[in-house]
Amino acid sequence: MKHLRYIKIILLLIMSIPVLGQEINLDKNISITFQNISLEDALKKLEQKFNISFAYNSNLKELNQTVNKSYNNKTINEILNDLLPAYNLGFKLIGTQITIYTLERKNRINVSGYIYDAKTGEALIACTIYSKKHSIGTVSNNYGYYSLTIPSSELPLIVTFSFIGYEKKEVVINKYDNKVNVRLSPEDVTLGEVVIHQDKINDKVTSTNIGLIKLKAKEINAIPAIGGEVDVLKAVTLLPGIKQGVDGSSGFYVRGGGPDQNLILLDGVPLYNPYHLWGFLSSFNSDAINNMEIIKGAFPARYGGRLSSVLDITMKEGNNQEWHTDLTVGLISAKASVSGPLVKNKSSIMVSARRTYLDLILVPINHLQNSDDDYKSTQGYKFTDFNLKYNYKFSDKDRIYVSGFFSRDKYYYNTKSMYNGEEFKSTETVKDNKGWGNIISSVRWNHLFDSKLFLNTTAYYTGYNYYTYNLYQAESSDTDIYPESKNSVDYSSIINDFALKQDYQFMPNNKHSIRFGIGGIYHKFKP
Helix, strand or coil: CHHHHHHHHHHHHHHHCCCCCCCCCCCCEEEEEEEEEEHHHHHHHHHHHHCCCEECCCCCHHHHCEEEEEEEEEEHHHHHHHHCHHHCEEEEEECCEEEEEECCCCCCEEEEEEEEECCCCCECCCCEEEECCCCEEEECCCCCEEEEEECCCCCCEEEEEECCCECCEEEEECCCEEECCEEECECCCCCCCCCCCCCCCCCCCCCCCCCEEEEEHHHHHCCCCECCECCHHHHHCCCCCEEECCCCCCCEEECCCCHHHEEEEECCEEECCCEEHHHCEECCCHHHEEEEEEECCCCCHHHCCCCCEEEEEEECCCCCCCCEEEEEECCCEEEEEEEEEEECCCEEEEEEEEEECHHHHHHHHHHHHCECCCEEEEEEEEEEEEEEEEEEECCCCEEEEEEEEEEEEEEEEEEEEEEECCCCEEEEEEEEEEEEEEEEEEEEEEEECCCCEEEEEEEEEEEEEEEEEEEEEEEECCCCCCCCEEEEEEEEEEEEEEEEEEEEEEEEECCEEEEEEEEEEEEEEEC
16 A cells, blocks of 8 residues: 555656647748738648747737748748748747747838849949839949838838839838849830920039049940940040040040049059050950949049049949850951850859950061061061959858959060171161050959948059160171170069958938948059
């Protein structure tokens, strides 16, 4: 009987211990589809299928809203973080139950992301994003990124994306914080009748960008070309306040300043002498240019300052949808460009090259005309330039760009005359070589901290080299009759820059954009 009493006590103790529920693993990967069902039914489906438990107030109006979502190999935590905030709900794991509660209603909606060309994948700069209902809008930056804040709590909301030459696109917003990447398709527009009306002159300042003019690649290529060559710097001289210098020269003068008082940037890297043919042509291949901005006054501090103007040129990123090739032969030079995706929608490359071909034709002809046993002459000129840009998208928050540019001009004139007499033999050699060129390389990293703070980190090298070499040399078998002599000049001038900088762009709201940053540059001169 005593043993039975002990067994009874043990059983009572065991029965008094509370039964512990199975712990919920929020990091467990699952797959589930909700099709045209209410949010409450979606939660019940999760409970039945994956043995989890929810606690919530059944009188919540949000539970009656319709859900159309599909998740594949996502954690429970990821699914709830995506599903519930859209209905202004949050969740918290308390014990063995997931408790659902109402979030404090937000009084603003934020939409941010990147805008691309649907056909090529190029970032669209200065694309317009706006809410017609609230009369609020913004534009994308030089990397296609935008952030729009709307002071409203009404969902759903329609946001419109528009860009000149592209089809307008409307996106329905159902959440308070949204990451929306948009691809706009080019549009064929037939213009009708244009009527011009005179309106009252608005004497108010409508923009802080004083003296800023932007040109797109299509606008540059539409300018009449001389000799089949579309020249970017000649296009600049057609703008108000900018004047071309000597006839035939690509150098430009802004409001009385000299050509050397202009800061010229290619993908944020300065070029010191971007000209071919002694200033007749620029070193920029129009096939590689995506966007160009010139500021004629009130230069932003991030450019470091110049006396006359700042010309900021952005290269194309490359088509990340399909491979595309261009080949052009003009009267002066030939050029080719190739762009395409290395990994579709993730990585692309653009390569462009140009070279004059006249020396390949004229130098052999000149050599035949001025070459015999006693006299040989070679004279020619050539230029080349090369553009490269590669980008890789690690995630929606991180992207890296690698840019490169090379240009070279070379002029050469070489003669050699020989005299074979009975008394002595002599040789005269004359050389006149000149050349100049640029080389730049840069690595840029774009990082998005959140929807309002954008970072661009750039490390670059730029170098410019000019050289001239002259030689006169006379040799003779009899120095008494024909003395030997030698005179040469070898001159070079080199500039090398190494720089590292960080540029931040903070967009607290639609009316303000704050830029700040830090940078350092090391100049090395070899005159």
